[in-house]
Amino acid sequence: MRISLRQLEVFVAVCNAGSTTAAAPVVSLSQSATSAAINELESLLNTRLFDRVGKRLVLNGFGETLLPQARQLLSTASQIEQQFNTANPAIKLGLRISSSTTIGTYYLPRLLSRFSTTNSLPTPSVHIANTAEVIAKVSGFDADFGLIEGHCTNPDLFVEPWFKDELVVVCAPTYPLNQLGRKLTFKELRAARWLLREGGSGTRESVESALIPHLNTLVCAGEFSNSEAIKQAALVGLGLACLSRAVVADFLALGKLVELQTTLPPLFRNFYILTRPERTMLPHARHFLDFCRNMDH
DNA sequence: GTGCTAGGCACCATGGCATG
């Protein structure tokens, strides 16, 4: 037999109330049944959770270890109940999306906003991480779908191209290479110092695959774990950055950064939608996914 | 003495399961 949520509920109630007598009315049991529930839980775990000090119960180390886990489990159970509480229309079934950084930060908020203007938007939960973590989330049934900017070779997942994202080369207006007043040559770009995302990120992978074929190598002036930090580094003149136009659009508009003209061809990278075919997607999640597929970029 | 925990006992309600 396994431990039950009811036993954990009694355990937490006894911890909160300080005694079985005080906890009993909280969990709608008699004192004896409360005591029995604690004993049964301890028996199943083969561990004492409370030290018996005279007439008092004192939480011991095992109990202290269990308490936060029990509270988390009860909270999760409560969330599950609320999700299916159709009597309360204010509570909507959640929408879980796992997204890589650029998409989650710069595209997804706008998509959710546009979707909500014509649809009832379920409470979104957006998990932002690198591509590998997004793949793990979708593969592990922890997200309705994933949005990535890197490659996915996981055979359990269905990968569909989403849209092409434009990359631009930017720097501070005062940066020396911006003073030349002409298109930068491959030789000049090869000698330049680049501000890059960390290895393993989808953006780093995209930038390298877009630039390396033309420049052969990139001189790294600094590695940063997010694009916002790269923007700030470029702003203070630390080097050149190759970022999504969506990422730098605000700084370009304000004149804080300038787009460099180069002899490079237009740079694009693909974004992808990840789904797990076995996952039963709820209607609202399916609806939002279709909205993403058909959105006007 | 009071208030608490813990255990025993009888009894009841409920649900799963085998059987006819």
Place this chain on the structure above:
DNA sequence: CATGCCATGGTGCCTAGCAC
């Protein structure tokens, strides 16, 4: 499908032991 058996989990009552 209806029925009976059994396990489970509950109640209420009682008692013992213990600390303040």
